[in-house]
Every structure is written in structure tokens, then in C-alpha cells.
Amino acid sequence: MVITKTHLYWLLQLGGWSLYCLLTYLSAPLFNMDLPYFEVMIVMSLFNGIIITHIFRLIIKRSEWIKLKLSQLIWYLPLATLGMLFSYAAIQTLLGIIYVLFIMIADPEALRMMIEQQGLNALSENYWGIMFLSYLNVYAMLLIWTLGYFIYHYFENLQREKIKHLAYENKLREAELNNLKAQINPHFLFNSLNSIRALTHIDAEEASTAISKLSDLMRASLNASETRAISLRDELIMVGDYLDIEKIRFEERLNVQMEISENSKSVMLPPLILQTLAENAVKHGISKLKDGGLINISSNIEENKLLITVVNSGVYSVDAEKTGYGISNVKRRLRLMYGESASFDIKPGNGIVIAAIKVPLEIKLN
Numbered sequence: 001m002v003i004t005k006t007h008l009y010w011l012l013q014l015g016g017w018s019l020y021c022l023l024t025y026l027s028a029p030l031f032n033m034d035l036p037y038f039e040v041m042i043v044m045s046l047f048n049g050i051i052i053t054h055i056f057r058l059i060i061k062r063s064e065w066i067k068l069k070l071s072q073l074i075w076y077l078p079l080a081t082l083g084m085l086f087s088y089a090a091i092q093t094l095l096g097i098i099y100v101l102f103i104m105i106a107d108p109e110a111l112r113m114m115i116e117q118q119g120l121n122a123l124s125e126n127y128w129g130i131m132f133l134s135y136l137n138v139y140a141m142l143l144i145w146t147l148g149y150f151i152y153h154y155f156e157n158l159q160r161e162k163i164k165h166l167a168y169e170n171k172l173r174e175a176e177l178n179n180l181k182a183q184i185n186p187h188f189l190f191n192s193l194n195s196i197r198a199l200t201h202i203d204a205e206e207a208s209t210a211i212s213k214l215s216d217l218m219r220a221s222l223n224a225s226e227t228r229a230i231s232l233r234d235e236l237i238m239v240g241d242y243l244d245i246e247k248i249r250f251e252e253r254l255n256v257q258m259e260i261s262e263n264s265k266s267v268m269l270p271p272l273i274l275q276t277l278a279e280n281a282v283k284h285g286i287s288k289l290k291d292g293g294l295i296n297i298s299s300n301i302e303e304n305k306l307l308i309t310v311v312n313s314g315v316y317s318v319d320a321e322k323t324g325y326g327i328s329n330v331k332r333r334l335r336l337m338y339g340e341s342a343s344f345d346i347k348p349g350n351g352i353v354i355a356a357i358k359v360p361l362e363i364k365l366n
Contacts, residue, residue, distance in 0.1 A: 020045075021046045044095045049141070049142075052142070053084070065150075073150065077147070085139045088142070196214065203248075206248045207248075231268055232269060232308070236260065236265075238272070254293075255293070261299055261301065277357070281312035306358070306361060309354065310355045311352050311354050313352055316347065327346060334357070334359070342357070344358075
């Protein structure tokens, strides 16, 4: 059985007021009253407390006191609780009158004895002090109920706002990711078309082959850009097709090596992120070298994360990183997808540039 908020409310109502009445009953000797009469008053208090607080709850909901500021509640709650206390006393008196009328009809002699006992209690030195403490206890109970009710709803509203805020942030994050992915295809197409344009002046047949490969590659990349994540295996297929196009242009100036561990191929990662690094390696590395160079792509699992490394011949340029589109896109997408769980690093080596991505094995929004 699933416990709803309504079930929980009534369980707490019955449990809380029953506990209060039990403690009051156990303290009965302090009141020096006839126990049968006192037991009736205890039962009255149970129903009275539940009725008063439930009515107050309806007033809170209708008046939307839950939305009040803390500075307002500091004044409202004690006064509202005092109002509940007067209502409690009035209902308790009414229930007492009804009880007396019932006894008058059912057993007049018992009524006479009860009145005499009550008269003796009223003459005792501590009677009115005890009555004052009794209602003070009721006020404390009502105040505890009120504070508990408002504290519960405060944290419930806080949690609800937190969930709404997270949902809003996720929508913004998804929108930015979609925007970043939308930027990739025009950028990638521009680079590829530049390569084919250069090729048309050299070899028309090879240019035709490159256009066919580009068509297939664009279809695959468009499909990939519509998904949130793809496997490294599928990403490598697109990267291989892209580098094949570039090989037609650069011929022997571009050499490619791939060292991919088998257990890393099924790991999911953001689509076209390796593609972006491959384009960056060609554009800022190989194309600037007279004799060309090597692009090495490797992957393996380290410390429960996927490590992808792209090493290309060339000279590292800080300006290229600052002004280039690809690196900033990779960084932003990794941050949005993984937060602090992923890392990206690009640094110079001895005649080479090393770009490394490390992402968790399970992809999820930060």
C-alpha cells in the first residue's frame, strides 16, 4: 500500500494528538480530579485537537499562508495559535456542557456527585494554577503542530523549487548542447568542401570520389547529431571516412594510425566530439606542414574512464586554441554533459600536439 500525503497527514494527526492525550492522562494525579470524569475530558481533548487543527489547516490552504514570508509568519503563527486555543477552549466547554446534559438525563445522582467533586476541586489552592498550566500545554501543543506543519511545507516547497530549477537548468543545458551540435555540421562541411575544392584543380575523378564520401559522411553525421550519445565504434567510422577524404587531398602527406582497445569501442560519448579533434589536427597541424605528418588516434579504459588521445604532427599554437572554433566547442560540450567528471587537455610535445579527452564510462547530464 502506497502512503499518500493525505494518509500521512491523518496518521500524524491521530498519532500526535493520541500521544498528547496519553501523556495528559498519565499526569492525571496532578489534577486531583475524579478519573472517570478526567477520562471523558481526555477523549474530548483528542477529538477537539483534531477538529481545531484540521479546520486551521483548511484556513491555511485557502488563505495561502504557506506562501507568506518568514518575517510575516513570525507574527502570524503565535497569534493564529492563540486563536486556535480560544477556539479549543470554546469547543471544550461546549463538549463539557453536552456531556453534563447527557449525565443529567442518564444518571442525575452521578451528576450531583460530579458537581460536588468539581466544586471541591475549584476550592483547592492549586486548581486554577493547574487549569492555567493545562491550557498552556494545549497552546504549546497547538504551536508545535503549527510549526511542524509549516516546516514540513517549507521543505516540501524548497524541494519542489529545487526540482523545477534543476529541470529548467537541464532544459537550458540541452538547448545549448543542441546549439553546439548544430554548429558542428556547418563547420565540418566547410572544412571538407575546402578540401574538395582544392582537389578539383588536381584530380577531378578523385574529387568526385571525395564528394560521394562526403555525402555518405554528412548523412551519418546528421544522424549522429540528432542523438545524445553514440558509441566510440560509430564515431570512429565517421572519423575514418573524414580522414579518407582528407587523404585524397593530402595524399602521402597525411598518415593515420589508430590504436583502439576493443573494450573501449562500446563506450558511449557525445557525438562528433572525436570528429572535431580530427578536424583540428588536420587544419592546425598537418595542413601547415610542407611534408605533412601523422595523426595517431588511440583509446583505452583507465581508472573507470574512457581516455581518447589524438596526437598529430605540428606545432602547438595558443592563438589557434583561443580563436579556433573546435577546441572551445569540445570544452563546452564536455562541461555541459559531464561537469567536473570529464577532462580535456591539449599540449605541445616534441614536434607534436597532444589532445586528450577523458570521460566517464556512463554518460549523463551533470
